Amino acid sequence: MNSPHLLTLQRVLSTALVAVLAIVAALVTPAEAKMNIQQVTSPGGIKAWLVESRQVPLIAMKFGFEGGAVQDPDGKEGVANFVAGMLDEGAGDMPSTEFQERQEELAVKMEFEAGRDVFIGTFQTLTRNRDEAANLLRLALTEPTFEKDAVERIKGQILTSLKFDENDPRNVASKEWFRLAFKGHPYARPVKGSPESVSSIKSADLKQFTKKVFARDTLKIGVVGDIDAETLGVMLDRIFGGLPEKSSIAQVPEAAAPAGPVRKVIEMNVPQSVAVFGHSGFKRNDEDFIASYVLNYILGGGGFNSRLTEEVREKRGLAYSVYSYLSPYRKAAIYVGNVATENKSMVRSLKVISDELQRMAEDGPTAEELKNAKQYLTGSYPLRFDTSPKIASQLMWIQIEDLGIDYIDTRNDKIDAVTLEDIRRVAKRLLKADGLIVTIVGKPEGVKKNAKEG
Numbered sequence: 001m002n003s004p005h006l007l008t009l010q011r012v013l014s015t016a017l018v019a020v021l022a023i024v025a026a027l028v029t030p031a032e033a034k035m036n037i038q039q040v041t042s043p044g045g046i047k048a049w050l051v052e053s054r055q056v057p058l059i060a061m062k063f064g065f066e067g068g069a070v071q072d073p074d075g076k077e078g079v080a081n082f083v084a085g086m087l088d089e090g091a092g093d094m095p096s097t098e099f100q101e102r103q104e105e106l107a108v109k110m111e112f113e114a115g116r117d118v119f120i121g122t123f124q125t126l127t128r129n130r131d132e133a134a135n136l137l138r139l140a141l142t143e144p145t146f147e148k149d150a151v152e153r154i155k156g157q158i159l160t161s162l163k164f165d166e167n168d169p170r171n172v173a174s175k176e177w178f179r180l181a182f183k184g185h186p187y188a189r190p191v192k193g194s195p196e197s198v199s200s201i202k203s204a205d206l207k208q209f210t211k212k213v214f215a216r217d218t219l220k221i222g223v224v225g226d227i228d229a230e231t232l233g234v235m236l237d238r239i240f241g242g243l244p245e246k247s248s249i250a251q252v253p254e255a256a257a258p259a260g261p262v263r264k265v266i267e268m269n270v271p272q273s274v275a276v277f278g279h280s281g282f283k284r285n286d287e288d289f290i291a292s293y294v295l296n297y298i299l300g301g302g303g304f305n306s307r308l309t310e311e312v313r314e315k316r317g318l319a320y321s322v323y324s325y326l327s328p329y330r331k332a333a334i335y336v337g338n339v340a341t342e343n344k345s346m347v348r349s350l351k352v353i354s355d356e357l358q359r360m361a362e363d364g365p366t367a368e369e370l371k372n373a374k375q376y377l378t379g380s381y382p383l384r385f386d387t388s389p390k391i392a393s394q395l396m397w398i399q400i401e402d403l404g405i406d407y408i409d410t411r412n413d414k415i416d417a418v419t420l421e422d423i424r425r426v427a428k429r430l431l432k433a434d435g436l437i438v439t440i441v442g443k444p445e446g447v448k449k450n451a452k453e454g
Contacts (some may be wrong), residue, residue, distance in 0.1 A: 035385070037395065037405055040223075042233035044241045048221035049395040049405070050232055053388055057127035059225035062392040063240075064400055066218035067249040068115040070186040070331075071209065075200065078193020079209050080114035082158060082201055087112050089150040091139035096150045099136070108133040110140065116187060117330045118400060119213055124389065127226045134238050141214055142242040146203040158198050165192070169274040169441040170338070172266055176439040177276040177336070181258035187332060215247035216240060222395025224388040255332035260437040265447055273346045273442025277353065278336030279432050284328040284401045290414045291426040292326060292335075297373045298365045298423075299356070299431075300324025300337050305372065311356050312339065318349045335430060346444035358433035364424030378412040 038050045072079045088103065088110050090096040103110060109124040121141075125133035165171040175190050182188035192198075219240060223232055257280035282289045300308040300323050312322045324337035341349045365373075385391050385408075398407050440447060 035391070035408060037408070038229050039405065040229045040232050040236070042236040042241075044237040046216060046219070046221075046233075046236040046240050048223055048232065048236055049399065050227070050229055051224045051391055051395065052228060053225050057226050058388060059125050059127060059130060059223065059227050060388040060392045061123040061221065061223045062120070062389070062396040063123070063219060063221040064118045064120045064396055065213050065215070065247070066118060066330075066400075067213040067247060068118050069189065069191040070116055070252045071213055071249050072186075072189065072193070073205070075197060076193075076205050077189045077197040078158065078191070079201055079205050080119060080213075081192050082154065082198065083206050083209050084112040084114045084119070085154045085158065086146055086150065086206060087140040087144055089154065090145040090147050091136075092143045092145075094139065095145070096147060099139075103136060106133050106136070108136055110137060114191060116191060120396075122389070130227070130235065131238075134235050138239045138242065141210075141239070144206070144210060146206045148203065151203050151206070155198060155201065158192065159195055162192060162195050162198065167268075169268055169270055169272075170276075170340075172268065173274045173276040173338075173439045173441040176264060176266060176441075177278065177437060180262055180264060180439065181278075181334065181437050182255050182332065185255040185331075186252055187255055187329065211244070212248045215244045217246045218249070219243075220396050220399040222392040222397075222399070224391045224395070252331050255329075257332070258334060258437055259432075260435045262437045263448065264439045265444065266439070266441045267443060268441050270442050271343065272340055273343050273440055273444040274338070274340045275346060275350060275438055275440045275444075276336060276338055277350070277436045277438045278324075278334055279435050279437060281326050281328065281333040281335035282430065283333045284403075286328075286333075288422075288426045288429065289326075289328070291418045291422045292430050294370070294373050294377065294415060294418050295360075295365070295423050295427055295430065296324055296326050296335070297377060298369045299360055301326075302373065302376070305376070307356055307360065307369075308337070308339075308353060312349055312352050316348075316352065318345045318352065322349070322353070343443045344445045346440060346442070347446045350438065354433045354436065357431045357436075361427050361431035361433065364420065364427045367420055370418070370420055370423060374415055374418065377415050381412055 035051050038052070040048045040050050042048075069077070069080045088100060090099050094102065106129040107126055108129065109122065111122040113120045123133075123137050165175075178190070179188050193201075221236070227235070259279060282292050286292075298307060300306050303309065303323070306323070308322045308324065312318050313320065319339050319341040322337065322339040324335065327334050327336060337353065339349050339353065384394055394408070398404070
């Protein structure tokens, strides 16, 4: 029998080895090389996309199930997020401590995350520990125990996190923005829930969520690393074969397009106010999504190269950070931005932002701005594939968003094909400076506390 000191040393060495291999994988993965994506179907019919990479003895997997926080029961908001924190807290006949110790001994990385529409899993293992690691993941997904002690401990951690969020202006502003934008729809509910809803969650609620959501029919899997298609097929059946064939997730209705003007102020005694602003966007399958993506880079997604940064920060010194992004969900899409500035500067900052959105909608970008945006967006794309975990994540999301197995090869061509006429047309279609939903947290001077709240 190994001594406790020897076991601790083995865990440290195994964990260190995974970290070293991950660094090596990052160095040897040819980001510019054309990847050979294999479509694998296991003997049991489970499908995955695989990129073999034999440089290091490491396997990375990313997988997702349809049905995230939108599947939380009414009054039990936060269940999906709670489940994500519980799946490595004991499974099968292994209590929480034993399960996590075994993870450390095998140097297995296992993480889970609940989004609004999807429930995501991350899994990494050394090749030599593949079978034992796969069994741990199988147990986590098919036989989670949700022990009472572990449930209460994780509940306490979530409640502490929620308490912290209540004092974070960015979190408060974002939470309120979604409440205003999606009233009456599941997207209006916070993914992490509320102190009241989380406090009411029991083990039975967590079990019910996994039975409802974890199923093979909505499962998307990306795998990269030291494994061939045949071996992966066996591994897929071992991990996921015990799940139900079909999920029982509730159908979620389309959300009404978020529209303003709405302005809401939540007072918080802080020296700097935070504002979230935005309106509806384009879904991922919209024919103008790529053009809107390029447009957003020019307007607010390009960091120091964006117009909002230039106008709000560089020219006027109103804020250190201002940015915007597109977020397409399954049942809605949004175009949202964020700015933080001194209380006395919030009114002026929002006016500059609104004016810039209006100017972009009317005139569009310049040819030089479009050229620079396309060069950056195409040139930086390989950075999404510079490690095996990143590649696995891309493979999974491309499947979830139904972009096609050739998307990696065609994506830059799609961006290069965007013309100045395209982007000007899309700017007019997307941007609605007079229809913004704005939530402000702080003590902004000169801002009406509530204006046209819907």
